[in-house]
Amino acid sequence: MIRHEGIHHASLIVTDLDRAKRFYESVIGLREIERPAFDFPGAWYGIGSGGQQLHLIVHPGETARSGGIDTRDGHFAIRVADFDETIAWLDRCGIEHRDNRNSITGFAQIFLLDPDRNVIELNAAR
Template sequence: MIQFERIHHVSLAVRDLALARSFYSDKLRFQEIERPPFKSRGVWYAIGSSQQLHLLEHPNGEALRTSGIDSVDGHFAIWVTSYSGTIAWLENQGIPYEARPQSVAGFAQIYILDPDHNIIEFDSTYDS
């Protein structure tokens, strides 16, 4: 039997690595970490103390999604410390979002799209 420890990383396809890096590094302020010298183009980010997000520029300039926020579609979620602080940050950065403060999940949810329409979910307790 496989004994799982944790998710190590999530990888997302992007069309334009420079645009994606600007969004994740400059707007969301994710911490970039060293990436091995793969032949492909990409950038890696630390998420918390032991997980990572890997952005991979698709060699044909294609990505998987073109539509808007759909929480039933593939996405990744990050637990944040403040619902209201996250909303304020997104508004300050001019990033559109869909807020679900009283979600049936039992915790607050905020959804955004990156420039390639990858869905990102921020979760927290509701702190109006």
């Protein structure tokens, strides 16, 4: 049996590292952490206080999404402290999003796309 300790990281493909870093730092509020000297560009970010990470990997191709926000598409989720505050911040940043305060999941959800159309869920306790 595998004994799980938690999710360590999620990796996303991006096409423009500078643009992606501006988004994840300025909009999502993540802090960049040290990354090994790989032979390809990318960036690593710490999430929360539990050691989880987000890894951005530059890929010269395109991501697969061409449509709008699809909440059933592959995504990763970050727990946020305040649902309303997060909605207000995204609105001030001009970030399109779909939100559901009364999700059947038992927690409030906000879905948005990064500049490479990767789906992100921000969720909060109700």
